[in-house]
Amino acid sequence: MDRLNELAKTKAAVIFSKSTDCMCHSIETLFYELGASPAVYELENDPRGRDMEWALQQLGCKPTVPAVFIGGKYVGSARDVISAHLNGSLKDWLIQAKAIWL
Incomplete structure:
Protein backbone atom coordinates (compact mmCIF):
# COMPACT_ATOMS: atom_id res chain seq x y z
CA MET A 1 0.00 0.00 0.00
CA ASP A 2 2.89 2.38 0.72
CA ARG A 3 4.34 1.96 -2.78
CA LEU A 4 0.90 2.54 -4.27
CA ASN A 5 0.49 5.77 -2.29
CA GLU A 6 3.98 6.93 -3.27
CA LEU A 7 3.37 6.33 -6.96
CA ALA A 8 -0.09 7.91 -6.82
CA LYS A 9 1.58 11.18 -5.83
CA THR A 10 4.38 11.20 -8.43
CA LYS A 11 2.40 13.37 -10.84
CA ALA A 12 -0.84 15.31 -10.84
CA ALA A 13 -2.51 12.48 -12.77
CA VAL A 14 -1.63 8.81 -12.33
CA ILE A 15 -3.12 5.75 -13.98
CA PHE A 16 -2.46 2.20 -12.84
CA SER A 17 -2.92 0.12 -15.94
CA LYS A 18 -2.30 -3.09 -17.84
CA SER A 19 -1.01 -2.85 -21.40
CA THR A 20 -3.46 -5.48 -22.66
CA ASP A 21 -6.59 -3.82 -21.22
CA CYS A 22 -8.59 -1.82 -23.77
CA MET A 23 -10.29 0.33 -21.09
CA CYS A 24 -6.87 1.31 -19.74
CA HIS A 25 -5.86 2.40 -23.23
CA SER A 26 -9.11 4.37 -23.60
CA ILE A 27 -8.64 6.24 -20.32
CA GLU A 28 -5.00 7.03 -21.12
CA THR A 29 -6.06 8.36 -24.55
CA LEU A 30 -8.78 10.50 -22.95
CA PHE A 31 -6.24 12.10 -20.61
CA TYR A 32 -3.85 12.82 -23.49
CA GLU A 33 -6.68 14.34 -25.53
CA LEU A 34 -7.55 16.62 -22.60
CA GLY A 35 -3.92 17.78 -22.53
CA ALA A 36 -2.78 15.83 -19.47
CA SER A 37 0.34 13.72 -19.42
CA PRO A 38 -0.37 11.15 -16.72
CA ALA A 39 2.14 8.85 -15.14
CA VAL A 40 1.12 5.37 -16.29
CA TYR A 41 2.19 2.37 -14.26
CA GLU A 42 1.60 -0.93 -16.02
CA LEU A 43 1.20 -3.48 -13.27
CA GLN A 57 -8.45 -4.18 -4.50
CA GLN A 58 -8.25 -3.08 -0.85
CA LEU A 59 -9.14 0.46 -2.00
CA GLY A 60 -12.25 -0.98 -3.61
CA CYS A 61 -11.07 -0.94 -7.21
CA LYS A 62 -13.19 -3.45 -9.11
CA PRO A 63 -11.87 -4.10 -11.67
CA THR A 64 -8.41 -3.20 -10.43
CA VAL A 65 -7.42 -1.39 -13.63
CA PRO A 66 -7.60 1.25 -14.78
CA ALA A 67 -7.29 2.91 -11.39
CA VAL A 68 -7.04 6.68 -11.69
CA PHE A 69 -5.58 9.09 -9.16
CA ILE A 70 -5.76 12.86 -9.59
CA GLY A 71 -3.92 15.10 -7.17
CA GLY A 72 -2.88 12.01 -5.21
CA LYS A 73 -6.49 10.99 -4.56
CA TYR A 74 -8.23 7.94 -5.96
CA VAL A 75 -11.01 9.11 -8.29
CA GLY A 76 -12.13 5.76 -9.62
CA SER A 77 -12.16 3.29 -12.44
CA ALA A 78 -12.92 3.73 -16.12
CA ARG A 79 -16.65 4.06 -15.48
CA ASP A 80 -16.09 6.80 -12.88
CA VAL A 81 -13.66 8.69 -15.09
CA ILE A 82 -15.94 8.52 -18.15
CA SER A 83 -18.90 9.70 -16.05
CA ALA A 84 -16.82 12.60 -14.72
CA HIS A 85 -15.77 13.47 -18.26
CA LEU A 86 -19.36 13.46 -19.50
CA ASN A 87 -20.60 15.71 -16.69
CA GLY A 88 -17.62 18.06 -17.06
CA SER A 89 -15.99 17.46 -13.68
CA LEU A 90 -12.96 15.51 -14.98
CA LYS A 91 -11.50 18.55 -16.67
CA ASP A 92 -12.09 20.62 -13.53
CA TRP A 93 -10.30 18.00 -11.40
CA LEU A 94 -7.34 18.00 -13.79
CA ILE A 95 -7.16 21.80 -13.71
CA GLN A 96 -7.34 21.91 -9.90
CA ALA A 97 -4.55 19.31 -9.66
CA LYS A 98 -2.50 21.29 -12.21
CA ALA A 99 -2.43 18.36 -14.60
CA ILE A 100 -3.66 20.68 -17.34
CA TRP A 101 -3.72 24.44 -17.78
CA LEU A 102 -6.05 26.65 -19.75
Missing part, protein backbone atom coordinates in the same frame (compact mmCIF):
# COMPACT_ATOMS: atom_id res chain seq x y z
CA GLU A 44 2.37 -6.45 -15.32
CA ASN A 45 5.72 -4.71 -15.93
CA ASP A 46 6.40 -3.88 -12.29
CA PRO A 47 8.12 -6.50 -10.10
CA ARG A 48 5.71 -5.53 -7.31
CA GLY A 49 2.71 -5.29 -9.61
CA ARG A 50 0.78 -8.11 -7.92
CA ASP A 51 1.17 -6.38 -4.55
CA MET A 52 -0.05 -3.10 -6.03
CA GLU A 53 -3.00 -4.88 -7.62
CA TRP A 54 -3.87 -6.34 -4.21
CA ALA A 55 -3.62 -2.84 -2.67
CA LEU A 56 -5.92 -1.47 -5.36
Whole structure:
Protein backbone atom coordinates (compact mmCIF):
# COMPACT_ATOMS: atom_id res chain seq x y z
CA MET A 1 0.00 0.00 0.00
CA ASP A 2 2.89 2.38 0.72
CA ARG A 3 4.34 1.96 -2.78
CA LEU A 4 0.90 2.54 -4.27
CA ASN A 5 0.49 5.77 -2.29
CA GLU A 6 3.98 6.93 -3.27
CA LEU A 7 3.37 6.33 -6.96
CA ALA A 8 -0.09 7.91 -6.82
CA LYS A 9 1.58 11.18 -5.83
CA THR A 10 4.38 11.20 -8.43
CA LYS A 11 2.40 13.37 -10.84
CA ALA A 12 -0.84 15.31 -10.84
CA ALA A 13 -2.51 12.48 -12.77
CA VAL A 14 -1.63 8.81 -12.33
CA ILE A 15 -3.12 5.75 -13.98
CA PHE A 16 -2.46 2.20 -12.84
CA SER A 17 -2.92 0.12 -15.94
CA LYS A 18 -2.30 -3.09 -17.84
CA SER A 19 -1.01 -2.85 -21.40
CA THR A 20 -3.46 -5.48 -22.66
CA ASP A 21 -6.59 -3.82 -21.22
CA CYS A 22 -8.59 -1.82 -23.77
CA MET A 23 -10.29 0.33 -21.09
CA CYS A 24 -6.87 1.31 -19.74
CA HIS A 25 -5.86 2.40 -23.23
CA SER A 26 -9.11 4.37 -23.60
CA ILE A 27 -8.64 6.24 -20.32
CA GLU A 28 -5.00 7.03 -21.12
CA THR A 29 -6.06 8.36 -24.55
CA LEU A 30 -8.78 10.50 -22.95
CA PHE A 31 -6.24 12.10 -20.61
CA TYR A 32 -3.85 12.82 -23.49
CA GLU A 33 -6.68 14.34 -25.53
CA LEU A 34 -7.55 16.62 -22.60
CA GLY A 35 -3.92 17.78 -22.53
CA ALA A 36 -2.78 15.83 -19.47
CA SER A 37 0.34 13.72 -19.42
CA PRO A 38 -0.37 11.15 -16.72
CA ALA A 39 2.14 8.85 -15.14
CA VAL A 40 1.12 5.37 -16.29
CA TYR A 41 2.19 2.37 -14.26
CA GLU A 42 1.60 -0.93 -16.02
CA LEU A 43 1.20 -3.48 -13.27
CA GLU A 44 2.37 -6.45 -15.32
CA ASN A 45 5.72 -4.71 -15.93
CA ASP A 46 6.40 -3.88 -12.29
CA PRO A 47 8.12 -6.50 -10.10
CA ARG A 48 5.71 -5.53 -7.31
CA GLY A 49 2.71 -5.29 -9.61
CA ARG A 50 0.78 -8.11 -7.92
CA ASP A 51 1.17 -6.38 -4.55
CA MET A 52 -0.05 -3.10 -6.03
CA GLU A 53 -3.00 -4.88 -7.62
CA TRP A 54 -3.87 -6.34 -4.21
CA ALA A 55 -3.62 -2.84 -2.67
CA LEU A 56 -5.92 -1.47 -5.36
CA GLN A 57 -8.45 -4.18 -4.50
CA GLN A 58 -8.25 -3.08 -0.85
CA LEU A 59 -9.14 0.46 -2.00
CA GLY A 60 -12.25 -0.98 -3.61
CA CYS A 61 -11.07 -0.94 -7.21
CA LYS A 62 -13.19 -3.45 -9.11
CA PRO A 63 -11.87 -4.10 -11.67
CA THR A 64 -8.41 -3.20 -10.43
CA VAL A 65 -7.42 -1.39 -13.63
CA PRO A 66 -7.60 1.25 -14.78
CA ALA A 67 -7.29 2.91 -11.39
CA VAL A 68 -7.04 6.68 -11.69
CA PHE A 69 -5.58 9.09 -9.16
CA ILE A 70 -5.76 12.86 -9.59
CA GLY A 71 -3.92 15.10 -7.17
CA GLY A 72 -2.88 12.01 -5.21
CA LYS A 73 -6.49 10.99 -4.56
CA TYR A 74 -8.23 7.94 -5.96
CA VAL A 75 -11.01 9.11 -8.29
CA GLY A 76 -12.13 5.76 -9.62
CA SER A 77 -12.16 3.29 -12.44
CA ALA A 78 -12.92 3.73 -16.12
CA ARG A 79 -16.65 4.06 -15.48
CA ASP A 80 -16.09 6.80 -12.88
CA VAL A 81 -13.66 8.69 -15.09
CA ILE A 82 -15.94 8.52 -18.15
CA SER A 83 -18.90 9.70 -16.05
CA ALA A 84 -16.82 12.60 -14.72
CA HIS A 85 -15.77 13.47 -18.26
CA LEU A 86 -19.36 13.46 -19.50
CA ASN A 87 -20.60 15.71 -16.69
CA GLY A 88 -17.62 18.06 -17.06
CA SER A 89 -15.99 17.46 -13.68
CA LEU A 90 -12.96 15.51 -14.98
CA LYS A 91 -11.50 18.55 -16.67
CA ASP A 92 -12.09 20.62 -13.53
CA TRP A 93 -10.30 18.00 -11.40
CA LEU A 94 -7.34 18.00 -13.79
CA ILE A 95 -7.16 21.80 -13.71
CA GLN A 96 -7.34 21.91 -9.90
CA ALA A 97 -4.55 19.31 -9.66
CA LYS A 98 -2.50 21.29 -12.21
CA ALA A 99 -2.43 18.36 -14.60
CA ILE A 100 -3.66 20.68 -17.34
CA TRP A 101 -3.72 24.44 -17.78
CA LEU A 102 -6.05 26.65 -19.75
